[in-house]
Amino acid sequence: MKKKKYYALVDCNNFYVSCERVFNPKLKDKPVLILSNNDGCVVARSDEVKKLGIPMGVPFFQVKQLCLQHKVIVFSSNFALYGDMSWRVMQILKEMSERLEIYSIDEAFLEFNDVADPEQLLEMAHAIKATIAQWIGLPVSIGLAATKTLAKVANRIAKHSSTGIFALFGEEVRLCALKNLPLSQIWGIGARWEKQLNQKGLYTAWDLAQLDPYYIKKQFGVVLGRIIYELNGVPVLSSNLVAARKSILSSRSFGQPVTEFRDLLEAASCYAQQACTKLRRQGSVARAVQIFLKIKPSDPKSRHYYDKQSLIYSLPEPTADSRTIIKIIRHCLEKVYQPDTIYKKVGVLLLDLSSAQHGQASWLALEPPKAKQVMHVMDEINQRMGANTLFIASQGTCQRWKGRKNHCSPSYTSRWDALLEVG
DNA sequence: TCTGGGGTCCTAGGACCC
DNA sequence: TCTGGGGTCCTAGGACCC
Numbered sequence: 030m031k032k033k034k035y036y037a038l039v040d041c042n043n044f045y046v047s048c049e050r051v052f053n054p055k056l057k058d059k060p061v062l063i064l065s066n067n068d069g070c071v072v073a074r075s076d077e078v079k080k081l082g083i084p085m086g087v088p089f090f091q092v093k094q095l096c097l098q099h100k101v102i103v104f105s106s107n108f109a110l111y112g113d114m115s116w117r118v119m120q121i122l123k124e125m126s127e128r129l130e131i132y133s134i135d136e137a138f139l140e141f142n143d144v145a146d147p148e149q150l151l152e153m154a155h156a157i158k159a160t161i162a163q164w165i166g167l168p169v170s171i172g173l174a175a176t177k178t179l180a181k182v183a184n185r186i187a188k189h190s191s192t193g194i195f196a197l198f199g200e201e202v203r204l205c206a207l208k209n210l211p212l213s214q215i216w217g218i219g220a221r222w223e224k225q226l227n228q229k230g231l232y233t234a235w236d237l238a239q240l241d242p243y244y245i246k247k248q249f250g251v252v253l254g255r256i257i258y259e260l261n262g263v264p265v266l267s268s269n270l271v272a273a274r275k276s277i278l279s280s281r282s283f284g285q286p287v288t289e290f291r292d293l294l295e296a297a298s299c300y301a302q303q304a305c306t307k308l309r310r311q312g313s314v315a316r317a318v319q320i321f322l323k324i325k326p327s328d329p330k331s332r333h334y335y336d337k338q339s340l341i342y343s344l345p346e347p348t349a350d351s352r353t354i355i356k357i358i359r360h361c362l363e364k365v366y367q368p369d370t371i372y373k374k375v376g377v378l379l380l381d382l383s384s385a386q387h388g389q390a391s392w393l394a395l396e397p398p399k400a401k402q403v404m405h406v407m408d409e410i411n412q413r414m415g416a417n418t419l420f421i422a423s424q425g426t427c428q429r430w431k432g433r434k435n436h437c438s439p440s441y442t443s444r445w446d447a448l449l450e451v452g
Numbered sequence: 453t454c455t456g457g458g459g460t461c462c463t464a465g466g467a468c469c470c
Numbered sequence: 471t472c473t474g475g476g477g478t479c480c481t482a483g484g485a486c487c488c
Contacts, residue, residue: 044488069454275460
């Protein structure tokens with residue numbers, strides 16, 4: 030038998046909800062939903078909540094009544110918990126396959142090369158699912174196929190199957206799966222493209238897969254062309270196994286409108302520090318910083334919900350030092366700050382990233398020679414003792430601008446004082 | 453009153469150069 | 471009289487994902 034390449038897509042079911050359920054079993058079989066930052070939108074739903082017709086991403090105030098009516102249990106998002114649970118799942122997956130691509134907080138592709146007997150993969154999928162259930166307590170779905178796009182399709186089918194595992198092997202299975210799949214359910218095709226394709230008389234994944242990728246590429250661009258290849262079992266999406274981020278963003282809406290410079294600087298400094306920590310963790314340096322501001326329109330009749338302002342600053346030499354970045358942030362804010370303006374959100378984006386090792390030493394050094402060690406020590410202590418044990422003075426201590434989080438669960442796995450007690 | 457946050461890739465168009 | 475053409479780089483914005 031010819032050896033072939035296969036992909037498995039492992040996806041945690043209703044991930045945030047499932048994480049909450051691990052530490053609070055009373056939530057089982059109850060309708061549970063998780064809110065975004067600032068308790069703004071619905072970002073995760075249990076099956077019971079989905080059945081109530083509450084859509085993903087809807088502003089919470091629009092469904093609040095419905096939730097009260099059906100006794101839906103509501104949580105603010107607890108990323109310390111979800112991030113830690115995700116890390117544990119990924120450690121297990123790493124053990125199970127040499128090639129793991131972490132795609133998001135709750136899903137990962139496993140790549141298997143030179144597979145002689147694909148049925149073996151099915152056995153392995155069962156083992157993976159059982160191990161994650163036993164060691165971590167999270168339910169996962171697994172889709173198997175010859176390309177990433179088809180593995181996504183298989184995963185969708187798996188989610189609705191009794192075993193939670195589906196292998197999209199063989200022509201007949203592929204034909205049946207694609208004929209039953211509406212275009213917008215294909216990975217990479219959103220509502221806009223679906224509409225345009227519908228106008229051309231195309232409705233299912235099968236319809237699309239029949240087209241000439243060269244023709245589609247000309248009309249819709251290379252992305253859609255690639256999808257056609259993938260749907261036909263030809264892998265063309267590259268494997269980004271150890272991708273370093275190409276930009277790092279940290280931003281948040283304020284809990285209440287901000288007008289004081291001090292608050293604006295505190296918030297921006299916190300986000301800069303957060304972004305720089307991520308930057309150092311992936312071993313990169315940034316060559317540019319962008320700061321974003323969302324502003325309440327001064328004209329009350331404005332059709333827009335907010336106005337935007339942004340400023341880019343190119344660094345004379347790349348850095349990962351929080352203090353350097355924060356100095357620049359302060360400089361930028363001083364330039365744009367207007368006392369009569371109402372600010373709703375601020376964000377810091379680190380751009381033009383490269384590996385810290387390839388950085389050239391410049392005689393025009395911005396930072397003292399021991400700057401790197403200082404940051405290293407800061408990261409070590411914050412890692413061990415909890416985030417923000419050490420912080421930069423301009424991050425402030427009052428943090429009046431912080432968002433709402435009225436329904437947060439304890440950080441069971443990342444704070445000693447939140448450790449679950451079993452009585 | 454209340455509408456998240458963090459990413460990727462691609463494309464079109466302007467500026468600039470020879 | 472009569473207005474090139476091709477290449478590169480950069481940026482903003484679009485579309486998509488979770």
